[in-house]
Amino acid sequence: MNVDLQLSGLYPHLAGPGLRVAEPAALQDGLLDAVRLKAADSVSVKQHFFALEAPRIVQAARLLAASFRSGGRLYTLGNGGSSCDAAHLAVEFQHPVTAGRPALPAVNLSQDMAMITAVANDIGFAHVYTRQVLAHVGERDCVVAISTSGNSENLLAGLAAAKRRGATTLGLAGGDGGRMALSADLDLCLVVPTDSIHRVQETHVALYHILWDLTHTLLADDRSPDRAPDHAKRGAVR
Numbered sequence: 513m514n515v516d517l518q519l520s521g522l523y524p525h526l527a528g529p530g531l532r533v534a535e536p537a538a539l540q541d542g543l544l545d546a547v548r549l550k551a552a553d554s555v556s557v558k559q560h561f562f563a564l565e566a567p568r569i570v571q572a573a574r575l576l577a578a579s580f581r582s583g584g585r586l587y588t589l590g591n592g593g594s595s596c597d598a599a600h601l602a603v604e605f606q607h608p609v610t611a612g613r614p615a616l617p618a619v620n621l622s623q624d625m626a627m628i629t630a631v632a633n634d635i636g637f638a639h640v641y642t643r644q645v646l647a648h649v650g651e652r653d654c655v656v657a658i659s660t661s662g663n664s665e666n667l668l669a670g671l672a673a674a675k676r677r678g679a680t681t682l683g684l685a686g687g688d689g690g691r692m693a694l695s696a697d698l699d700l701c702l703v704v705p706t707d708s709i710h711r712v713q714e715t716h717v718a719l720y721h722i723l724w725d726l727t728h729t730l731l732a733d734d735r736s737p738d739r740a741p742d743h744a745k746r747g748a749v750r
Contacts (some may be wrong), residue, residue: 550710557711558718561704569719572700573726575680576654579728581734584652585619586679589641593713594658595622597684601656603721603726613728619648619672641670651678656720659683660712662690662703672697684719686712700715 563568576586586605588598598620600655605618621644622628631640649655655674657667662685675697682700683692689703704715 538627546731553708554711554714557704557708558704561715562722563700563719564705568626568700568702569722570726572682572702573723573730575682576723577730579618579652579654579680580731582652584650584654586616587621587645587649587653587655587674587679588618588658589621589655589667590658591622591664591666593709594660594716595620597658597713597716597720598622598656600717601658601724604720604724608724610728610730621645621648638665638669641666642673645670645677645679649674649677649679651745654680654682656682656684656687657692658716659690659692660686660709662687662692668692668695668697669691671695684716686716 521610579586579672586602588602589595590598599622602618605616608615621641624644627644628640630645631637640708641695642687645655653674655671657664657671659667662683668691670694670696672685674681681698682702683689683695684697684702684704686704686709687707688705689701692698693701693703704712704719706712706715
């Protein structure tokens with residue numbers, strides 16, 4: 513396909529050979545069209561994903577709830593923008609914004625720059641999560657790795673280490689799921705089937721908000737003192 517034609521589909525405010533900026537009126541119309549098209553595409557990707565994966569999303573929430581119920585913790589990891597999603601997911605569980613829902617123990621393994629840079633400098637970036645998993649994760653815990661491609665070496669290594677320790681392992685990926693979707697080290701991998709990194713990330717945000725809500729719904733019967741999970745009885749200290 514002609515390169516100018518490909519780019520014009522992505523940037524409708526550009527026009528003509530060499531994709532010069534269009535006249536002001538045409539530019540404004542093109543930008544407005546871009547807003548509508550990108551928003552519609554985002555909605556379409558989400559609708560397709562959630563319609564396709566609803567049963568497996570419920571399964572993922574059940575795995576998270578089982579981990580918390582047994583006194584386990586959630587550990588999250590990701591790279592780049594997905595590290596921000598890992599942080600966001602951990603905060604959702606630690607600091608619930610819905611009244612009546614308790615804080616649950618969650619740790620973002622992307623946050624410790626001293627640890628990450630030490631390991632990366634000494635033995636390589638592929639090991640930055642493995643070392644942390646070996647130090648913290650146990651068999652009652654759940655590890656969630658977030659990747660737009662599903663091919664991040666350090667996430668795959670961290671998940672493998674978590675599985676060796678008996679933890680529950682979940683992946684959020686995009687595209688075809690990459691190596692994460694094929695890995696025996698994951699109990700479940702939820703894949704957003706689009707090559708657009710932006711659409712993958714937007715869907716991941718909606719996905720982990722839904723997982724948070726479903727997990728709390730599943731744990732709602734455990735809130736009486738005699739049914740509190742181990743970490744609640746111990747003040748969330750393990």
